Amino acid sequence: MQARHTLLLDGASLPARELVGGKAWSLARMRALGLNVPPAFVVTTETCRQFHESGGVMPAGLMDEVMAGVAWLEKTTGRRLGAAQRPLLVSVRSGAPVSMPGMMDTVLNLGMSDDSELALARETGAPGFARDTHRRFCEMFARIVLRAEIGALDPSDGPAGWRAAIAARGCGEVPADPAAQLESAIRAVFHSWNGRRARKYRQHHGVPEAMGTAVTVQAMVFGNSDERSGTGVLFSRNPLTGDPVPYGEYLARAQGEDVVSGSHTPEGLDALARRMPEVHRELLSACAVLERDNGDVQDIEFTVERGRLYLLQARPAKRSPAAAVRCAVDMVREGRIGPPEALSRVSAEQVRLLLRPRLPAGFDPSAASVLARGEAASPGVGAGVVAADADEAERLHALGHAVVLARPTTSPEDVHGMLVAAAIATEKGGSTSHAAVVSRQLGVPCVVGCGEGALAGLAGRMVTVDGTSGRVFEGALPVEQPAAGSDPALAALLEWASAEAPLRVLPAACGVPRATLDLDAIEGGEDPARTAGLLAGTRGASGSVLNTDAGVQAAVEAGLEFIVVREVLPALLAACAARRHAAAAA
């Protein structure tokens, strides 16, 4: 049979990303590099397009091809979908060629039935795990495929009870037949392409409606099969510091969900090295291959099943701002990428975070008196005289004082005081409280939840708030203002960005040239949406709006020769980003 709707990801050829979507492409690429990934096949974006063109009808022959794909998975794994012995379970995921919101979440453990549960229990010797996998599958299928509003299913109800509870929601049933489960899930992925959120995103970003999403069907592997099984995650470099040393976590005899849910505490990678040195070596070598191939720090999910390593996913790693800078600069020095690419990997916002004031490296907390302790809610350090309410904060600020706003809690009424504060501290509430949310948004250091009454009586005193460690110190401690020029990695970025940026960026501290338009002195000059209009015909400008990405972009679009700002490097990076943006649009 000539396949028209599906492609096996067997590594024989590298299919086009437009045809199979980003996730399947990445799996195919890993196979082509000789790495071991669980076998998978993909329903193409072309099939999704046919589905929608025909008004939501599954194309003729599609399910036959899907079942042929399943037969290939069965042959490769030696397992059978829905079988009472050695059952095959699969994951089903959506995957468009570009990432967009609104697409269907992944459904795991599809193929689960009463028979498969028993078989899985026998095979792993863990009936509790098999039962729990069954329940999680029912929850996922109900929520994601049927779009039923269900809470957590009661474990004591058992499979029949769960299925009845789901059916009672009136959104459909969890089919007992694995093939029917698969068909429903594929249909749901296709439908998600036309969901309200996905459509709106495509409209706004000019993504063609006809692009379509692919559906990847992949065999599940089990990290809890025996003592020589486990699961983990590996970063090709340390994602916190950027150290060029692989960093990872491993959880023996566990599934990926156990790591995510935090129900088990993972060990370091050396735990894997001790138990299975050959698997550890293979993993590190795969990690090096993937980083070289992608030219960026990789975040790799893996599972070991009965001593065999499987790579589940590899993607560019999320990283801290410090790691983003370090990795980008290191990779230029290693000759892996050029300076323009490095500049595109560090955002202005990341550098702003790194340039926040901090306590000096050698600071000894025991030398200072701690007035209060709470939860660190927004990083950085700020010192000032304590104001107990927002009006007082505004008054002291107007008099030229640095102010710390310290209150039992904050509310929208207090925002005007938070806007002028050097730091914020509260007595009640945690990391999701109003004070925490707003201070992070404003980039103001903040400590929350210091305890009822802990801040009473501080009004008028000078304090230093450390939003990184969650402490409020007595007095104004020496605070270090990091400078881009004194950090080797930031200095390198500064040099490259100066060469690349379409305009000159001058530090305000060195004075303002005469031909400069002061946006702060103009009505509406603080509104990025109006900046472009105000800049027409000028050579250079200053003003607080230029400390934002949107303001810098407007200056670049207006063709300015120079801008004057507080911090040079973030503005340069924003200017380089604006230039790339314009080039991509052209």
Place this chain on the structure above:
Amino acid sequence: MTRFEAMHGLAIKKFGTPAAVADLLGAPPEEVQAGLEAALAEGLAMGAKGAFMLTPKGQQALAAEYPAQFAAHRADPALSAGYERFEAVNTDLKQLITEWQTMTVAGETVPNDHSDADYDNRIIDRLGELHERAEPLLRGLAARLPRLGRYCERLSAALDKAEAGEIAFVSGAKIDSYHTVWFELHEDLLRVLDRSRDD
């Protein structure tokens, strides 16, 4: 539009133009302007650069008027029940906004610098789902106190922008982001029902 209503709207905005207060209340701007000018004339508000804020005397006067003005709402069990449901969704919203602002890297919480579109898209998805859950509840509140319907429109507008890629409209502090409008609604409900926030 009474002077009281204009002052109540201004108290939630704290510092705002008649147009912004009118938008919050869903009322004609010229009527809000008149209400705020009446408050100004009595020393209950002060004005600067076309914007107003309540004076301490205005705050006290407003607090003194609340029990009589909102007596019917405070005795309305449907409104109280709606508020309790709002608090439940509020907990989810705060968690979601926190995940928007921070992310976990190798077990540590670091600021989300919005460099990972997949991560951001998932959270905007969840915000859309939260909004769909909140809508019936907001309609229920508006059935008891019609001007609250305006919050639902403003929340939808913020969500629209966030979903279309203007991500500052998730939680930007200086604009009518989803979080800003949600908190104004929260503050409004606390004042109407005489509750106090717990954090």
